[in-house]
Amino acid sequence: MGLIVQKFGGSSVANAERINHVADIIADTYKAGNNVIVVLSAQGDTTDDLIEKANRINPNASRREMDMLLSSGEQISIALCAMALEKRGLPVVSLLAWQIGLQTNNTHMDARIRKIAKERLQTELDKNNIIIVAGFQGVNAFGDVTTLGRGGSDTSAVALAAAFHANLCQIYTDVDGVYTADPRVVPNAKKLSEITYADMLELASQGAQVLHNRSVELAKKYHVNMEVVSSLKPVPGTKVKEVVKVEKTNIGGVAKMDNIVRFSLVGLADRPGVAFKVFSLLSRNNVNVDIILQSVGRDGSKDISFTCTMSGVEKARAVLEENRDAMGYDSIEIDYDVAKISLVGAGMMTHAGVAADMFEALYDGGINIQMIATSEIRISVLVKKDDANRAIKVVHDKFFGAES
Amino acid sequence: MGLIVQKFGGSSVANAERINHVADIIADTYKAGNNVIVVLSAQGDTTDDLIEKANRINPNASRREMDMLLSSGEQISIALCAMALEKRGLPVVSLLAWQIGLQTNNTHMDARIRKIAKERLQTELDKNNIIIVAGFQGVNAFGDVTTLGRGGSDTSAVALAAAFHANLCQIYTDVDGVYTADPRVVPNAKKLSEITYADMLELASQGAQVLHNRSVELAKKYHVNMEVVSSLKPVPGTKVKEVVKVEKTNIGGVAKMDNIVRFSLVGLADRPGVAFKVFSLLSRNNVNVDIILQSVGRDGSKDISFTCTMSGVEKARAVLEENRDAMGYDSIEIDYDVAKISLVGAGMMTHAGVAADMFEALYDGGINIQMIATSEIRISVLVKKDDANRAIKVVHDKFFGAES
Numbered sequence: 001m002g003l004i005v006q007k008f009g010g011s012s013v014a015n016a017e018r019i020n021h022v023a024d025i026i027a028d029t030y031k032a033g034n035n036v037i038v039v040l041s042a043q044g045d046t047t048d049d050l051i052e053k054a055n056r057i058n059p060n061a062s063r064r065e066m067d068m069l070l071s072s073g074e075q076i077s078i079a080l081c082a083m084a085l086e087k088r089g090l091p092v093v094s095l096l097a098w099q100i101g102l103q104t105n106n107t108h109m110d111a112r113i114r115k116i117a118k119e120r121l122q123t124e125l126d127k128n129n130i131i132i133v134a135g136f137q138g139v140n141a142f143g144d145v146t147t148l149g150r151g152g153s154d155t156s157a158v159a160l161a162a163a164f165h166a167n168l169c170q171i172y173t174d175v176d177g178v179y180t181a182d183p184r185v186v187p188n189a190k191k192l193s194e195i196t197y198a199d200m201l202e203l204a205s206q207g208a209q210v211l212h213n214r215s216v217e218l219a220k221k222y223h224v225n226m227e228v229v230s231s232l233k234p235v236p237g238t239k240v241k242e243v244v245k246v247e248k249t250n251i252g253g254v255a256k257m258d259n260i261v262r263f264s265l266v267g268l269a270d271r272p273g274v275a276f277k278v279f280s281l282l283s284r285n286n287v288n289v290d291i292i293l294q295s296v297g298r299d300g301s302k303d304i305s306f307t308c309t310m311s312g313v314e315k316a317r318a319v320l321e322e323n324r325d326a327m328g329y330d331s332i333e334i335d336y337d338v339a340k341i342s343l344v345g346a347g348m349m350t351h352a353g354v355a356a357d358m359f360e361a362l363y364d365g366g367i368n369i370q371m372i373a374t375s376e377i378r379i380s381v382l383v384k385k386d387d388a389n390r391a392i393k394v395v396h397d398k399f400f401g402a403e404s
Numbered sequence: 405m406g407l408i409v410q411k412f413g414g415s416s417v418a419n420a421e422r423i424n425h426v427a428d429i430i431a432d433t434y435k436a437g438n439n440v441i442v443v444l445s446a447q448g449d450t451t452d453d454l455i456e457k458a459n460r461i462n463p464n465a466s467r468r469e470m471d472m473l474l475s476s477g478e479q480i481s482i483a484l485c486a487m488a489l490e491k492r493g494l495p496v497v498s499l500l501a502w503q504i505g506l507q508t509n510n511t512h513m514d515a516r517i518r519k520i521a522k523e524r525l526q527t528e529l530d531k532n533n534i535i536i537v538a539g540f541q542g543v544n545a546f547g548d549v550t551t552l553g554r555g556g557s558d559t560s561a562v563a564l565a566a567a568f569h570a571n572l573c574q575i576y577t578d579v580d581g582v583y584t585a586d587p588r589v590v591p592n593a594k595k596l597s598e599i600t601y602a603d604m605l606e607l608a609s610q611g612a613q614v615l616h617n618r619s620v621e622l623a624k625k626y627h628v629n630m631e632v633v634s635s636l637k638p639v640p641g642t643k644v645k646e647v648v649k650v651e652k653t654n655i656g657g658v659a660k661m662d663n664i665v666r667f668s669l670v671g672l673a674d675r676p677g678v679a680f681k682v683f684s685l686l687s688r689n690n691v692n693v694d695i696i697l698q699s700v701g702r703d704g705s706k707d708i709s710f711t712c713t714m715s716g717v718e719k720a721r722a723v724l725e726e727n728r729d730a731m732g733y734d735s736i737e738i739d740y741d742v743a744k745i746s747l748v749g750a751g752m753m754t755h756a757g758v759a760a761d762m763f764e765a766l767y768d769g770g771i772n773i774q775m776i777a778t779s780e781i782r783i784s785v786l787v788k789k790d791d792a793n794r795a796i797k798v799v800h801d802k803f804f805g806a807e808s
Contacts, residue, residue, distance in 0.1 A: 016457070016460040016461050019461060020461070050480065053420070053480075053484060054483075054484065054487055056420040057420050057423060057424065057484050057487050057488050057491070058487040058488060058490055058491040060490075060491070061486075061487035061490060061491075062486075062487075062490055064497075065483050065486045065487050065490065065498060066483075068479060068482065068483040068486070068498050068500075069479070069480060069483035069484065069487075071479070072476045072477075072479040072480050072483075073476075075472060075473070075475070075476040075479070076454070076457075076473060076476050078472065079458075079469045079470075079472040079473035079476075080457060080458065080461050080473065082465075082466075082469045082472070083458055083461050083462040083465035083466075083469050083473075084461050084462060086462055086464075086465055086466055086469065087461070087462040087464070087465075093468075094469060094472050096472075096549075098502055099547055099548075120547065143503055143524065144503075145500075
């Protein structure tokens with residue numbers, strides 16, 4: 001058989017019942033003759049509860065101490081899961097990041113994995129122990145605890161799969177795979193049996209919640225066979241890999257992102273370098289800008305619009321206001337009533353007419369497009385928030401058919 | 405000034421308000437020019453909550469995984485306390501057992517400290533950082549997490565004070581020092597300004613909750629100056645040291661233990677070796693026996709009574725019943741309605757009449773003595789549970805005066 005890495009998220013280990021269910025899945029995998037390394041997140045709302053505790057004491061706590069605090073959550077879930085496997089009479093050992101030598105860089109709360117020491121894990125694999133590893137956490141070169149940021153446990157799982165050349169890295173979630181659109185929004189969305197790393201990456205970046213793009217990037221880099229699979233129903237999931245069998249549309253899916261806002265700088269002087277000034281300033285202040293639109297305004301001036309995530313709004317506003325004189329604009333407008341709809345698919349742009357078909361679907365649906373951005377494997381449009389779910393449906397129907 | 409180790413228990417860090425109060429105490433100590441190492445327990449009921457979580461999944465979980473689970477509690481309190489000190493603008497770092505190299509033996513859930521690596525702590529002391537250490541936890545030679553059992557955080561604090569030759573090891577508690585008796589039972593109990601290690605050890609062993617005897621043993625061994633002090637009121641506490649200025653009675657205090665039971669084996673054959681058989685059997689089965697009484701019964705047989713703690717009752721009963729034939733007794737009687745009152749004081753036995761005075765006080769109070777045990781610095785009597793508090797009062801009044 002081989003080595004299988006299985007990752008379970010916070011809701012999968014939220015209480016005793018869910019932990020027992022997870023233990024059954026792990027036990028079945030082990031009894032089928034596999035070595036198993038399990039990666040767990042903190043239980044349910046643990047991380048949010050800990051953040052609230054910290055905020056009550058010091059909302060400006062250092063990132064080092066936040067990491068010390070937050071990494072306690074996974075310790076609880078791995079110990080409880082190990083106990084559930086002990087109850088099933090199976091040999092098991094739970095291990096923290098420092099025990100498996102999971103080394104990261106020094107960026108607290110958003111650390112990157114540098115390497116994983118093999119000794120302890122290999123010793124436990126050689127003993128045929130099931131290994132339950134705390135996800136999300138690492139240790140930096142100073143011997144301090146770090147955490148990996150959003151999607152950290154997925155990343156831990158893929159890194160372990162890469163380090164030990166696992167046959168498969170299964171990411172267990174509440175959904176049973178990757179769909180052509182969010183099934184809660186588009187009831188006739190289709191589950192993909194396979195998707196390429198590239199498409200998955202683009203879908204994840206464009207708002208599909210099922211996998212975090214860092215883990216997909218890592219999987220792509222080290223050729224890790226990933227599978228998104230349901231922790232609730234025993235049905236086949238979606239395999240993420242380098243090459244998939246080509247289907248007729250070549251389109252992976254439709255994704256929505258609505259935690260974004262649109263900034264407009266109105267009445268900028270129409271001279272060279274103005275746009276450069278705006279975006280280099282934002283970039284230097286770590287505001288990630290997504291779609292950009294520049295248009296000619298009244299009186300020979302011009303307007304520049306761009307989108308950024310909700311979390312960047314205050315920073316962007318402050319930076320722009322501080323530098324108003326240098327940039328010479330009339331006013332800033334901020335529009336919160338926007339959502340981004342993205343159509344994703346590898347090689348999509350080589351098929352003529354995909355963009356035209358998408359715009360036609362939106363036009364037929366009476367949905368106004370505010371901004372457009374394209375990449376090699378993606379077309380994104382900005383629409384009003386209220387139109388977003390309908391926009392997903394009409395685009396999805398156009399490319400995947402209205403009947404499921 | 406010097407190096408001060410301060411230990412705060414679970415109720416002292418139970419919520420944000422208490423943590424801020426603890427941070428103020430630490431900040432004052434640091435601003436007075438001291439280096440400070442702080443040792444914290446888990447918040448309030450955290451440990452009990454974690455044990456309940458474990459029991460719901462596997463009541464027979466391995467001690468290794470219990471240690472993995474339980475040691476998460478201190479991680480939360482040290483991070484939160486460090487954040488409170490950061491808010492006060494002070495340089496601080498929280499550290500776990502593995503980070504300070506606190507090595508223990510391999511007895512999970514009741515480990516003994518072997519040594520403490522000096523490097524990391526010395527580095528932080530050299531930087532003038534306040535250091536917040538997770539109490540109760542250690543790491544064994546396999547790199548697994550261990551916990552130190554009851555009183556573990558006190559022991560962590562004393563061990564750190566010993567390793568770094570601290571000037572003082574302060575144990576902050578809910579009470580403001582060591583009293584001649586429990587002030588909740590004896591309102592006119594007197595606070596001792598000083599007590600010897602030996603008396604403190606005996607008081608702790610005999611039921612005084614204020615310090616755990618393992619920490620006192622360690623303090624005695626390494627000549628650590630301890631102080632029991634209130635985390636609630638800024639008043640002088642009780643110093644625990646080798647020699648104290650002699651006071652007239654030479655008596656340290658009165659303690660009560662009521663989580664005990666009395667076993668009686670009735671109708672044992674009156675032949676040599678019977679008592680040996682009983683107690684060697686109990687000892688081999690890890691039942692700790694305290695007071696022992698042997699009396700002649702009817703018909704030339706004899707009765708043997710002994711006390712043990714509540715936690716040992718089922719084991720003792722099982723062992724005795726299994727071996728009934730070998731020991732040849734008629735019946736086992738178990739009396740739960742008992743409490744032990746102990747009068748403790750170094751060199752007490754060299755003062756004639758102490759025992760007589762104690763028995764007289766109990767007689768005058770109309771309290772029946774069921775069993776008696778003495779050591780060099782202690783006299784213990786067994787009384788009915790209902791008589792216990794009154795017994796403490798009359799004995800205390802006899803030796804410390806009725807008026808405070």
